[in-house]
Amino acid sequence: MEIGQIKAIFPAAKYQKTPIDDERYLNFPYGNQWLVLPAAELTTREIELLRLVVGDQSNDKTLLANGHRWFRRLFLGEKATTKETIEKPLRIIQVQIINHDPAIAPTKWLEAFKSMFEQPLLDVFMISREHAIAIEQQTSKTFESEDFLGISQTLDTDFSCSSKLYVGQYWHDDDALAAVFTKERELFQFQVQQSTGRRVFSISNSILKYCFERQLSQNPLIVKSKHELLAIPDAQATITNLYQNGGNVSITAKKLYVHRNTLQYRIRKFQEATGFNLKNVDDLLFCYLLTLE
Template structure:
């Protein structure tokens, strides 16, 4: 299939590296990217034909799902399935999968691991969703990481996860879930611990556009990037909440050595890493 020819038939079609968009689209895999066509521009017959084309290009290699939650997320259902409890979306992106990966066993394992769940299903070959309500057992991110690590060892894969907030199942839920999809797909490549929640990525996600449009911030960013060890210094201090002793241990250097580097940093940039406002600014620049 040639995207340029499809584009002539559907001028609204776009090509993206991300599988999910803000609006409801029919997505078709294309050369390690995704073609998106707004569903509102298609009639039922066109959707059926394009779906057949999609299956010809890349037959689904994961179990098809008749999930009501999947239909809701795909825009084929106006309201979420009936539930009175707040719900959350846990997104998993799997890496290093081979042809022997068993989707059915994975779904069964995830279901038991996170029990109780409302649903578990795949939306792309590598992307698995878990829908939970707030009657489920509350696990910390560290505990969830441990749970997923067990499965990684069993399946010989690598997992990245976004733990969503609990939200009321009302008219705004679809828009909220779609934004969580976008947040994760844009931030997954920047994860350090491979598991995150909104608070872990909010600073970068909600400030990156403003930062990219600021001449002042871009100039500061260029200054920081000239010294290869400054990013490591800033991250160590930020992660230790400005505690010099803890940061020094993280960097495997003496406290006095760290203090000397901070002084040199101030002399060069005019920003003091002892000041939390300056440290926050520098952190945003190196994210």
């Protein structure tokens, strides 16, 4: 359909080179420009009709997100001008918000999340009914994983939601940023699909599991080793806690509520049964990977 025909049906439509960075507007990529319409003037059926006309498969949240420059950079391949480039490193925080009370919109959770930061975020927007993106510039005061865990727990209670977050690394704002984000997004999607009680993810607690699962999990050597390792009583708990505590036997014993000598005995018997010495960094890492579900 020609743009003139579309504008005849939707008189408020504008066809322009750039989208409008305002959530009151829907921005459809059409040809090499943007079809922009006021969201309040469109019914659900009219939005669906427009999607069919322009061949757009996005949902309402994505159409609103089209108006955000950071959405277009991360998802649509738009390049930043020299003036728009951020000098300090930034990180991308991905959020999944599952709402348990239809009367409370996930955007309420997101607004409260936004208010937690001392320095205003560069941008925050929903990309679907359950997923959002926040862009944070590096400052002297930054939240750690434990801080994000506390925020997630508090907001979930306040807004009857269940949330998971992927806290990205700080990256320089350059042409490689979108490609790096794509990989971070893959990690988060992978972790969300796993049966895990963990709420906050990062590259450090995701990449090994992701690569192991995608590339090695069906290797006969891995399958056989895993089967024999998990058949040993207490092996999984011992390995997991040793790894999480940096191989420190004393701390791990306290975590497991056993005497240090008892843990030393388990480690020795495990080595006799498998040949893996859990006091060796390489052996401990390999065995830890075998315990990952």
